[in-house]
Amino acid sequence: MVIGVVGLVYLDAQIRHRFEGHRWSLPAKVYARPLELFKGQKMAAGQLDYELTQLGYRWVKHANAPGQVQKTNQGMAIYSRGFRFADGNELGVLVELSLQHNTITDLRQPSGTSVALLRLEPQLVGGIYPAHNEDRELIQLNDLPNGFIETLLAVEDRNYYSHYGISPWGIVRALWANIQAGAVVQGGSTLTQQLVKNFYLTDRQTLWRKLIEAPMALLLNVHYSKDEVLEVYLNEVFVGQAGKRAIHGFGLASRFYFGQPLSELKLHQVALLVGLVKGPSYYNPQRYPKRATKRRNLVLSILAQQNLISDAQKIQYQGLPLDLTEATKVSRYPAYMDVVRQQLQQHYQASALSSHGLRIFTSLDPWVQHQADRAMVEQVLKLNQRHGKIKGLQGALVVSHRGSGELLALVGDHNGGYAGHNWALDRSRQVGSLLKPVIHLAALETGQYSPATMINDAPVSLQQSDGTLWQPQNYDRKSHGKVPMYEALAKSYNQANVRLGMQVGVDKVLQQLKKMGVDQFIPAYPSALLGAVEMSPLQVNQVYQTIAGNGFYSPLSLVRQVTQANGQLLSHFPFAVRQAASNDATYLLQHEMRMAAHYGTAKGVYQYLPKQQQVSAKTGTTNDLKDSWFAGFSGQHVATVWLGREDAKPTPLTGAGGALHVWAQLMQHLAYTTYKDIKPQLIENYHLNVKTGKAMPNNCPNGVWLPIPKVSAPAFNKTCGY
Amino acid sequence: MYNNQITCSKYVSLISLMLVLGGCAATGYGPVVEDLSVPARASERLPTLPSQLPASIQVTPAPSAPVVTAKPKAYVAPKSVVTITAQPVSNQVVTVIAVPENASVATQEAPSVAQTPPLPASDQAVVEQLLTEADQLKAQGKVTEAVIQLQRAQRIAPQEPKVYARLAALQLSLGEASRAEQLALKGLTLVPNKKSYQYYFWKLIGASRSNLGDSQGEAKAIAQAAKYK
Structure with missing residues (x-):
């Protein structure tokens, strides 16, 4: 007797300690950028549908609740969910959206009031999990949809609100049902007991456990209200497994299975979730849809039996599909998440990231990432078909936003996932001709060159520091005589570019490169001019970002803000720029790179893109075709592609024959927002006869329009004559 | 099971x-x-910590670009169970803020550029709305939130000079003169033929350089500004 009392006191203390001291480890949530909707916003074909699907929006006939979307004659009506952003709340709202040629032409409330800007909630793209891989999304009782508690109690614990934590009557009834059925169809555990089991006791089926479970449930019932216990149960219950990740609580379960917040669920979805409690693996709706449907329909029948719904409703709900989310759920962004994690770990302790429910807002663009993955996978497949299987072919792709330098997408592997190496970051390869734009920028910076400056593409022979001769040749093994600078770049002539680089000075070129964000030590050998410099695709993209940004370096960034679980702002990354080259020189270089896309080695992009889409780009190929590169920008996107073999052996691919295709397919599927061509004051366009270097009348044939600094304005010939 | x-x-x-x-x-x-559902052991659980963040985690603009500003040593979690989910707010409407034409920036700017005439309104309504929201946030003392709104505008309209003007002015008022100077320099590349902006940006560059103790640079900027007065 005394022992019993002492035991009870001990249990009581334990229960109160655990229950009150209990807090779940909440993984940090990583969000993609929210989609901004406004008049004039350009979308890619299919983008809006894709993004809404990923967010778990449901297409309905009449959108009248958050999370619904409706097709209209002009476009669609979206009922957004609202979200607490780092800078404040965005309310859920119904808007009508007109779309013409994938451009938003109007955005208004049903009343007709125009809406300047609407931010959809951001897609949750991942979490940073603790070692035990438990994931959950906390909910409160008022987050529950209609009918949820009734369904849960009808199935699991009918007398929940009237029993004392255990229910002898429930056990007898369960027993009776089981004997009648000749099998176990009902359990006698109350929700309180179930919670005790999961919360306080290990999973081992010991006698001791059995003996203390009931008193613990009784004690729990004494100390806490039914609602308190229920709320903890709702968050604790195990409802599925995604790889290593354990899905706990109905809040996350709703996101996981339906892609929707719990509050939006309809009764047939509620019935499925409640049905899953009995055996999340056995009734896994993704793997065993038939079993799951049967279980769900049984739950609906129980509701009808207990007169919670009518028979007609039962039949109606039983006829509905499972309505699982169509969005892909496995972490689709391993390369991107990898960098997010790396960056955060510099600033936060691992335990803070995996347990405090921080919210991480990133610039990941789900559409761009989706298209980047596709472009890589599909083009690598095509290249393998065209050239016969290229052994160990790897690839990486980096996409950033031209205006801000934010990273939008990262592909770290040839098949979109990655195991081991993130080729976008971890590995550096020689960049080959991708360095030529930097030579040009360094030259143009001096003010003594223009795209029309003639450079001799004659054989070069340079003595290296070890005494050997370096005699780089052109790819076609020919010399092209005197060529204008823009052509040397567009056609990627090695001899002309080495001569230009030597005139400017290797050290000057490398200084320029450094200003653009490449800070590793690079010895100033002439071979550096042809890209005997190892860089990761991410670094290359940083360099091209500066060119795209009119000479202003913006560090590639991917975390916008970090907030606490309750929304309080913790960190924020301010947008910053630093001038790395003059606007004038960069403007001229951008034009030269545009010529490369129109007439030069990068012209293959127009197999994919319409002629009016402006592209500034450069191909890169290293010795013996070990690396196939393509980097450049168009509209609002800067992107870099690398392809090569894991073992760095030769491939059959040049930059134009390999990486270009990935790049161009990607751009083809991204919204093209024109980037205004703003000509600097001190630059003028001239219609040139490139052979004489003189300007000539606009109507002369064979002329080339080139931007040239006004100070080096060419002489004007009144005739077209040569 | x-x-x-x-x-x-x-x-x-x-x-x-x-x-x-x-x-x-x-x-x-x-x-x-x-059984992954067993609650975290005591060692894995959150320590019991004060519900307020220590002062060292206040959000302030970082001195150098890509750095996370807050560096919580012992991160503090809220004490009670928190709800993180988006709260769907049904039947509520977006408040569309009236956009004043030619909204003047003069009153929000650092004193040294306060005398510049108002900048022309952006032709994008969305930009004006975000600038207005940023002004309101700043007026409420929510400077970081104001910066976030301006950065939103910058992403949506990366070639809109007015956004750079506001960002630069705000950074200058926060004492981030170097950052302000660079933003204004970038802004200049967008306005080769817009005198009011050229004047404004050069004034702001002058003020920034003055704050940085670069009197030579300041003089140059003032001379440039004079050209566009």
Whole structure:
């Protein structure tokens, strides 16, 4: 007797300690950028549908609740969910959206009031999990949809609100049902007991456990209200497994299975979730849809039996599909998440990231990432078909936003996932001709060159520091005589570019490169001019970002803000720029790179893109075709592609024959927002006869329009004559 | 859990006291493979910490570009159970803020550029709305939130000079003169033929350089500004 009392006191203390001291480890949530909707916003074909699907929006006939979307004659009506952003709340709202040629032409409330800007909630793209891989999304009782508690109690614990934590009557009834059925169809555990089991006791089926479970449930019932216990149960219950990740609580379960917040669920979805409690693996709706449907329909029948719904409703709900989310759920962004994690770990302790429910807002663009993955996978497949299987072919792709330098997408592997190496970051390869734009920028910076400056593409022979001769040749093994600078770049002539680089000075070129964000030590050998410099695709993209940004370096960034679980702002990354080259020189270089896309080695992009889409780009190929590169920008996107073999052996691919295709397919599927061509004051366009270097009348044939600094304005010939 | 049902049927046939006391485990909901549902051990749990963040985690603009500003040593979690989910707010409407034409920036700017005439309104309504929101946030003392709004505008309209003007002015008012100078320099590349902007940006560059103690640079900027007055 005394022992019993002492035991009870001990249990009581334990229960109160655990229950009150209990807090779940909440993984940090990583969000993609929210989609901004406004008049004039350009979308890619299919983008809006894709993004809404990923967010778990449901297409309905009449959108009248958050999370619904409706097709209209002009476009669609979206009922957004609202979200607490780092800078404040965005309310859920119904808007009508007109779309013409994938451009938003109007955005208004049903009343007709125009809406300047609407931010959809951001897609949750991942979490940073603790070692035990438990994931959950906390909910409160008022987050529950209609009918949820009734369904849960009808199935699991009918007398929940009237029993004392255990229910002898429930056990007898369960027993009776089981004997009648000749099998176990009902359990006698109350929700309180179930919670005790999961919360306080290990999973081992010991006698001791059995003996203390009931008193613990009784004690729990004494100390806490039914609602308190229920709320903890709702968050604790195990409802599925995604790889290593354990899905706990109905809040996350709703996101996981339906892609929707719990509050939006309809009764047939509620019935499925409640049905899953009995055996999340056995009734896994993704793997065993038939079993799951049967279980769900049984739950609906129980509701009808207990007169919670009518028979007609039962039949109606039983006829509905499972309505699982169509969005892909496995972490689709391993390369991107990898960098997010790396960056955060510099600033936060691992335990803070995996347990405090921080919210991480990133610039990941789900559409761009989706298209980047596709472009890589599909083009690598095509290249393998065209050239016969290229052994160990790897690839990486980096996409950033031209205006801000934010990273939008990262592909770290040839098949979109990655195991081991993130080729976008971890590995550096020689960049080959991708360095030529930097030579040009360094030259143009001096003010003594223009795209029309003639450079001799004659054989070069340079003595290296070890005494050997370096005699780089052109790819076609020919010399092209005197060529204008823009052509040397567009056609990627090695001899002309080495001569230009030597005139400017290797050290000057490398200084320029450094200003653009490449800070590793690079010895100033002439071979550096042809890209005997190892860089990761991410670094290359940083360099091209500066060119795209009119000479202003913006560090590639991917975390916008970090907030606490309750929304309080913790960190924020301010947008910053630093001038790395003059606007004038960069403007001229951008034009030269545009010529490369129109007439030069990068012209293959127009197999994919319409002629009016402006592209500034450069191909890169290293010795013996070990690396196939393509980097450049168009509209609002800067992107870099690398392809090569894991073992760095030769491939059959040049930059134009390999990486270009990935790049161009990607751009083809991204919204093209024109980037205004703003000509600097001190630059003028001239219609040139490139052979004489003189300007000539606009109507002369064979002329080339080139931007040239006004100070080096060419002489004007009144005739077209040569 | 399904596996448990088999074990459980033994109990059913025995009708044991154990069953009466503990109930049948058939409705248990632990995971099949391993029990990950056990609450974190004390060592893994959050320490009990004050509900307020220590002052060292205040959000301030970072001095150098890509750095996370807050560096919580011991991160503090809110004490009570928190709801993180988006709260769907139904039947609420977006408040569309009236956009004043030619909204003047003069009043929000650092004193040294306060005398510049108002900048022309952006032709994008969305930009004006975000600038207005940023102004309101700043007026409420929510400077970081104001910066976030301006950065939103910068992403949406990266070639809109007015956004750079506001960002630069705000950074200058926060004492980030170097950052302000660079933003203004970038802004200049967008306005080769817009005198009011050229004047404004050069004034702001002058003020920034003055703050940085670069008197030579300041003089140059002032001379440039004079050209566009």
